[in-house]
Amino acid sequence: MDLTANRGAVTTTARARGMPAALTLLAATVISLVGLTWDIQWHNDVGPDTFFTLPHLFLYSGSAIAGFVSLGVVLATTAAQRAGRAVDPIVGGRAIRTLGVFAAPAGYLLSGAGAASFLIYGLWDQWWHGLYGFDAVINSPPHIGLLLSATVTMAGTIMVFAAARSERWGRIGTLGALAILLTFSMVTVLGLKDLDGTVSWTNAASGFLSVLLVMVGAGFLGRPGGAVGTAIMVGVIQLAFWWFSPWAARAYAGAVGLPMRDYVFVVPVLPARVPMCLIVVALLIEGALVRGRASRWAPVLAGALGSLVVAVCAAFQSAWIYAGPGPRLMEEVTTGVAGAVLGLLAGFLGWRFGRMLRLVSPPRPGELEGEAA
Structure with a gap:
């Protein structure tokens, strides 16, 4: 009885401490995403910048906040463990x-490592x-490193919320x-735009990453x-950035006295890359999983579809x-075929990753009873 009561007290304290830190980490990734969509829009609509611009400040602030939050939790956990x-x-x-110390x-650990890199x-x-001076290409070596580092931090954020799967805020936060990582990943695929051939690899890769992360949510x-649920949250982000990205570029250009490019057809660049058919795709995946729930091939085939x-709708x-x-x-x-083939892998990996995320959290009482039975 005493052990059960103590366990309940520890869990209550952990929940009270865990949610603010997790939400702060999530807010840090949102700040980074805001800086990214703003910076991309700035390069498209205005052009010139330096290292010290307001969009860059958002990018680095988000990463810094994530790093400090991660470090704080690691130090608190280390101190608690040493105190018994x-x-x-x-x-x-x-x-x-x-x-050997922490x-x-x-x-x-994952989010902090991403912030440090x-x-x-x-x-x-x-x-x-x-x-080398000003450059606006997405696939320069340091830019690729920055994108991958932010991706690692966002993956760590997913794990942080997944650890609280027993709580509603943990499930919603996951x-x-x-959704934040999926939106962010639509920039990463632009690194493939220089590949030649009849396949649009950016569109095929968009299909792969979109389905991979939506399938993680399902699993x-x-x-x-x-x-x-993941697709709806992506749609909310897309709608918010559709308004924010062009407005922020215009407002900042006016504040620093730079003109907008008069030959640019102003479109919210990052939101325009996010698949508008994602909710339909998510519904198709959900339906395929429900109909084929007894088959291990259902996630794979749903991913391909x-x-x-x-991939086809992107063009x-x-x-x-x-x-x-x-x-x-x-x-x-050719792009549709490539997307379908990559989708087979996305369905397999996404479903497996989603099931693996469940292992990050402590088993629920019902799950323990099921195992005992």
């Missing part, structure tokens, strides 16, 4: 011994601009963190709603937004 106090894995996951919850690549980016929640739809979405010519038939066919 129980450490509940609801706060960021199970503690991992790090560098006890770091798995989620915060972001700082290193940021210093490299400053040196790069000082050596889907929200997945994590373990019941209908995970894929659709979803990625095919995203039509771009033509509609930018008022350009329609897609070419051969490119649509």
Whole structure:
């Protein structure tokens, strides 16, 4: 009885401490995403910048906040463990011994590592601009490093919320963190735009990453709603940035006295990359999973279908937004095939990753009873 009561007290304290830290980490990733969409819009609509611009400040502030939050939780967990106090894995996951000194919850260890590497690549980016001057390409070496570092921090944020799966805020936060990473990943695929051939690899990769992360939400929640919930949150982010990105670029240009480019067809660049068909795709995935719940092939086939739809619709979405010519038939066919093939992998990996996320959190009482039975 005493052990049960003590466990309940520890869990209550962990929940009270875990939610503010997790929400702060989530807010840090939102700040980074705001800085990214603002910076991309600035390069498109205005052009010139330096290392020290307001969008860059948002990018680096988000990473710094994530790093300080992660460090604070790691130090608190280490101090608690050394004092002999129980450490509940609801706060960021199970503690991992790090560098022989620290006890770091798995989620915060990953988010903190991403934030630290972001700082290193940021210093490299400053040196790069000082050596080569202004550049606006997404696939320069330091930019790729910055994008991958931010991706690691966002993946850590997903794990932090997944560790609190027994709480409603943990489940909702996991889907929200997945939506942030999905939106962010639409920039990463632009690094593939220089690949030649009849396949639009950016569109095929958009299908792969979209389905991968939506499927993670489905696998994590373990019941209908995970894929659709993630897609709805992506849509909310897309709508908010659709208004914010052009407005922020215009407002900042006016504040610093720089003119807007008069030959640019102003479109919210990052939101325009996010698949507008994602909610439909999520519904298709949910339906396929429900109908094939007894088959281990259901996630794989659902992934192929979803990625095919995203890859094919991406060209039509771009033509509609930018008022350009329609897609070419051969490119649509080859891109659709590539998207479907990548979708097979996205469905397999996404479902597995989602089930693995469930292992980050302590088992629920019902799950323990089921195992005992």
